[in-house]
Amino acid sequence: MxxxxxxxxxxxxxxxxxxxxxxxxxxxxxxxxxxxxxxxxxxxxxxxxxxxxxxxxxxxxxxxxxxxxxxxxSIEALQGMLRLKQARLQQHIQDEQEQLVRIEARLRYIAQEGHRLAREVVLKEVKPLTVIAGYTHVAGFLPNRQYANALLAMLKQNAICPAGPVLYIYHEGTSETIDFNVEVAVPVEPGSVNLAKLSPDWNRRVVLRELPAVSIMASLIHHGNPHGSVEAYQALGVWIQTNGYTVTGPCRKLSLRWSGELDDYLTEIQYPIEMKR
Structure with missing residues (x-):
């Protein structure tokens, strides 16, 4: 005893x-x-x-x-309940960590009043792109990255090489309950993809289309945790407004480097713009 x-x-x-x-x-x-x-x-x-x-x-x-x-x-039932609770707690912790990063980004933006990032805005012309794309209704970073990883894995299985970084294009939601329709797009060489040869599952989930050229694209690079990109978005929006431009199409987000440590990620945020008339 x-x-x-x-x-x-x-x-x-x-x-x-x-x-x-x-x-x-x-x-x-x-x-x-x-x-x-x-x-x-x-x-x-x-x-x-x-x-x-x-x-x-x-x-x-x-x-x-x-x-x-x-x-x-039973032990099996107890294990199942614990795993479910574990998954919920992990999701809660992840949500809290993401919220902390967003708060830090907003505090930095308030302290700097957007001036530092505003000086880094670049205007450029963007040529048309052929992309294979799928659509989701989830605007979160992790779910969209998981979708992109699955899309890239499918392309690799079919010996299709991406011609550039993954793009996330945020289209306006189609209902009051959906804020965004997120298009996850992978640039490919024209003529390199035949959707009919893909598996039936992917054949129904993706489209092959051309992103139009943009004569003036306002661009800003965010170096750091994607959850903290709010700082870059707001600085870019303020720059567009104060310099007499107006947004003419959906935002594009390019994953220039989305591997390794989150704080070392590189994300390019783009808005098509034109001078106000």
């Missing part, structure tokens, strides 16, 4: 938790010394305690935990 203090250390719980579980009848020691009141546990009890703690981490009430233990929930 193991003293409560040692058992708590092994189980990585507080002794007060073990005492409370004993008091409510959820997890009782195998022996209580009648003279001293000291509680003693058996190492075999770790399995039940871990089940209790796992169910508690799932957000269940103690009454629900007792019911599930009485029903002898």
């Amino acid at each position: 193991i003293k409560i203090r040692d058992f708590a250390e092994i189980a990585q719980v507080a002794t007060s938790t073990l005492r409370y579980y004993d008091e409510i009848g959820l997890f009782k020691p195998v022996y209580v010394d009648p003279d001293t009141g000291y509680r003693f546990y058996a190492i075999e009890q770790l399995l039940r305690l871990n089940r209790i703690l796992a169910l508690k981490d799932l957000g269940l009430e103690l009454g629900q935990i007792v019911q599930l233990l009485d029903e002898e929930v």
Whole structure:
């Protein structure tokens, strides 16, 4: 038998938790010394305690935990519930980290009033591009990158070489519930792709089209975490407005370097513009 203090250390719980579980009848020691009141546990009890703690981490009430233990929930079911909770927590952590990066970018923009980035705006002419493209309704960085990676993998399987970096083109949403239709486009050499030869799944999901030429494209390079690109977007928007231009088409975002550490990513943000009339 193991003293409560040692058992708590092994189980990585507080002794007060073990005492409370004993008091409510959820997890009782195998022996209580009648003279001293000291509680003693058996190492075999770790399995039940871990089940209790796992169910508690799932957000269940103690009454629900007792019911599930009485029903002898299977290990497979418990593992499934924990994996689902794990995925939700990971997504929550990821969302919080992305929000922190966006806050930092907004703070930098406020402190600099957009002046530093505004000086880096470049005007250039963009030639027409042949692209193979698919569409999503998710504007987030990670889902779109995952879609782009799947598209690039499909091209590689079909021996199709990209002719440039992946573009993300943000078209206006088609309904009140959809903010953007995101076009994920990979430039290819004209005549190098025959959609009929692709698998039926991809054949239905992608199109082959030509992006039109743009006579004046306002461009700005963002070096850093893509979640912090708000700073670059706002500086570019302010520059366009203050220099007498107007936006004439959807924004294009080019993934010049989207691998390695997020802080070392290179993203080019482009807006087609013309002088205000």
